[in-house]
Amino acid sequence: MKPHSDTAVPGARLDIVPLLVVPAVALAAVAFIPSLPTWVTLTVAGLAMGMMIFIMASGLTLVFGLMDVMNFAHGAFISVGAFVAASVLVPMKSSMQEPSALANLSAIAPAILAAMMVAGLLGWFFERVVIRPVYGDHLKQILVTMGGLIVAEQMIHVIWGPDVIPLPRPAFFSGAITFGEVAVERYRLLAVAVGIAVFAAMFLVLNRTRLGLLIRAGVENPEMVESLGYRIRRLFVGVFVAGSGLAGLGGVMWAMYQESVQSNMGMQMMVLIFIVIIIGGLGSVGGCFVGALLVGLVANYAGYLAPKLALGSNILLMVLILLWRPRGLYPIGKA
Amino acid sequence: MLALSGVNTHINLYHILQGVDLVVPRGELTMLLGRNGAGKTTTLRTIMGLWRASAGRIDLGGADIAGMATPSVAQLGVAYVPENMSIFAGLTVRENLLLAARERSFDESRLARIFKLFPAMQKFWNSLAGNLSGGQKQMLAISRAIVEPRRLLLIDEPTKGLAPAIIANMIEAFRELKLETTILLVEQNFNVARELGDSVAVMDSGRVVHSGRMADLARDEALQTRLLGLSLDSHQ
Ligand SMILES: Nc1ncnc2c1ncn2[C@@H]1O[C@H](COP(=O)(O)OP(=O)(O)O)[C@@H](O)[C@H]1O
Ligand SMILES: [Mg+2]
Numbered sequence: 001m002k003p004h005s006d007t008a009v010p011g012a013r014l015d016i017v018p019l020l021v022v023p024a025v026a027l028a029a030v031a032f033i034p035s036l037p038t039w040v041t042l043t044v045a046g047l048a049m050g051m052m053i054f055i056m057a058s059g060l061t062l063v064f065g066l067m068d069v070m071n072f073a074h075g076a077f078i079s080v081g082a083f084v085a086a087s088v089l090v091p092m093k094s095s096m097q098e099p100s101a102l103a104n105l106s107a108i109a110p111a112i113l114a115a116m117m118v119a120g121l122l123g124w125f126f127e128r129v130v131i132r133p134v135y136g137d138h139l140k141q142i143l144v145t146m147g148g149l150i151v152a153e154q155m156i157h158v159i160w161g162p163d164v165i166p167l168p169r170p171a172f173f174s175g176a177i178t179f180g181e182v183a184v185e186r187y188r189l190l191a192v193a194v195g196i197a198v199f200a201a202m203f204l205v206l207n208r209t210r211l212g213l214l215i216r217a218g219v220e221n222p223e224m225v226e227s228l229g230y231r232i233r234r235l236f237v238g239v240f241v242a243g244s245g246l247a248g249l250g251g252v253m254w255a256m257y258q259e260s261v262q263s264n265m266g267m268q269m270m271v272l273i274f275i276v277i278i279i280g281g282l283g284s285v286g287g288c289f290v291g292a293l294l295v296g297l298v299a300n301y302a303g304y305l306a307p308k309l310a311l312g313s314n315i316l317l318m319v320l321i322l323l324w325r326p327r328g329l330y331p332i333g334k335a
Numbered sequence: 336m337l338a339l340s341g342v343n344t345h346i347n348l349y350h351i352l353q354g355v356d357l358v359v360p361r362g363e364l365t366m367l368l369g370r371n372g373a374g375k376t377t378t379l380r381t382i383m384g385l386w387r388a389s390a391g392r393i394d395l396g397g398a399d400i401a402g403m404a405t406p407s408v409a410q411l412g413v414a415y416v417p418e419n420m421s422i423f424a425g426l427t428v429r430e431n432l433l434l435a436a437r438e439r440s441f442d443e444s445r446l447a448r449i450f451k452l453f454p455a456m457q458k459f460w461n462s463l464a465g466n467l468s469g470g471q472k473q474m475l476a477i478s479r480a481i482v483e484p485r486r487l488l489l490i491d492e493p494t495k496g497l498a499p500a501i502i503a504n505m506i507e508a509f510r511e512l513k514l515e516t517t518i519l520l521v522e523q524n525f526n527v528a529r530e531l532g533d534s535v536a537v538m539d540s541g542r543v544v545h546s547g548r549m550a551d552l553a554r555d556e557a558l559q560t561r562l563l564g565l566s567l568d569s570h571q
Contacts, residue, residue, distance in 0.1 A: 217423045217434055224421040228435055229409035
């Protein structure tokens with residue numbers, strides 16, 4: 001090893017380049033999509049989808065970062081959240097059909113709360129029973145959590161039945177707002193707003209609190225955090241439960257977007273979620289956010305331009321980004 | 336302060352520590368020397384509870400800590416500066432030190448002393464630790480261990496790869512630190528060991544093969560060659 005010199009180059013805290021890829025992709029799409037209103041619609045749809053994927057994926061990336069745990073069963077928390085919300089919303093149908101935002105929210109709020117709580121509880125149970133015995137063994141984690149996802153789907157069939165449950169969007173959020181020729185669905189704006197709120201809350205917790213400091217340090221080097229006297233397991237369980245709750249929230253948002261709930265929705269989302277957390281850099285919440293927006297945009301542009309290539313386009317996106325930055329957009333330095 | 340007796344450690348199927356006996360007297364700086372692969376790092380990690388001793392006793396101030404979880408060992412007042420430093424690259428210098436302050440706030444007088452020992456810590460207070468030079472990262476790792484008073488510091492090869500001027504700064508710092516706490520210091524650089532050590536233990540093949548006063552070993556060149564071979568000269 002070379003002797004080190006005693007000069008340091010303190011760099012900027014934020015690496016802005018990956019962030020610029022999002023507008024770059026959006027602007028590049030203008031070249032292929034001749035109609036401006038179509039481009040606006042697709043872009044808003046892409047951002048909305050990205051925000052919902054972010055909500056679902058953000059917990060999983062921290063779980064991986066903290067304990068190196070691969071949890072394919074994360075999809076179960078998404079589905080269960082959506083089903084719980086659907087159950088809560090059935091008796092509140094009338095509030096959902098009123099055209100007032102307040103009435104709608106008075107039904108959605110308890111539904112979301114219930115979804116997050118049940119998904120969080122399920123996460124807590126899952127961590128104890130399924131994940132804990134397979135710490136440190138990736139192969140077992142993949143097998144066991146895949147199994148867990150299948151069992152959870154079957155349990156959903158038992159509890160809610162095998163049929164797709166319709167879940168209409170609340171009345172106030174179901175139309176579109178038009179600006180001249182451009183129409184923007186209200187629900188997509190709601191999804192963007194919720195996504196930004198979740199990101200802002202996570203950002204504040206991670207960057208402005210001692211708990212966040214511990215999580216960031218733990219994602220980088222859990223062993224050193226333990227050597228400083230903190231119990232990383234406890235931190236991990238907390239993050240796991242919070243991440244499961246967020247997956248439940250994402251599930252509700254996504255189900256209302258699709259206007260239906262089905263038991264395999266979680267499994268379907270897992271492919272995109274894994275692409276997002278790999279693109280973002282495992283363990284990075286900021287990377288997860290940028291990655292989710294990219295995946296949402298690319299999925300929508302590709303869905304319009306070449307519908308058959310929609311999923312392939314996101315895998316291509318992942319390959320390109322990994323060629324550029326092999327450890328993702330915001331790699332976490334495991335020193 | 337710290338006494339290991341008959342400590343065995345297995346890593347996977349390998350039997351690495353094969354009955355380590357080691358005494359670290361209170362208030363002294365004990366050097367842990369030995370060739371590469373002798374088991375020095377494994378010894379520190381076993382004390383920290385990062386590897387689990389399969390047999391033997393690790394006595395810290397009267398309590399057996401063998402088999403204790405790492406956070407509990409740390410809470411008993413043991414600070415660890417690993418060989419690779421393990422600073423948190425994505426956190427600022429301030430945040431790195433704040434994590435080590437279990438009281439959740441800094442003791443200003445201790446902070447002032449850290450800044451006096453390592454002025455770079457003050458200069459780069461709000462810089463990301465990942466952007467520091469190798470020497471500054473090492474200084475940060477040591478500062479993190481002393482941000483609050485600790486009973487025992489375990490420090491693994493702190494001068495590895497550093498320029499002579501920085502090594503001199505490190506020696507200075509350890510000389511001051513050993514006035515207030517007990518230190519077990521792993522070192523490949525024999526000159527550093529000679530400068531700092533009160534007592535010394537030399538390891539080979541997972542055992543302690545010599546222990547005594549550092550001054551005696553420093554005087555006895557034949558013993559040095561027998562215990563450490565050429566490894567001492569190749570470094571300085
Ligand atoms: N994680 C590990 N897995 C397998 N063997 C290891 C591991 N860590 C250390 N060893 C082995 O243990 C022995 C002692 O290593 P170490 O304690 O690092 O020596 P030192 O610090 O004295 O150079 C070496 O033979 C090394 O190869
Ligand atoms: Mg070593």
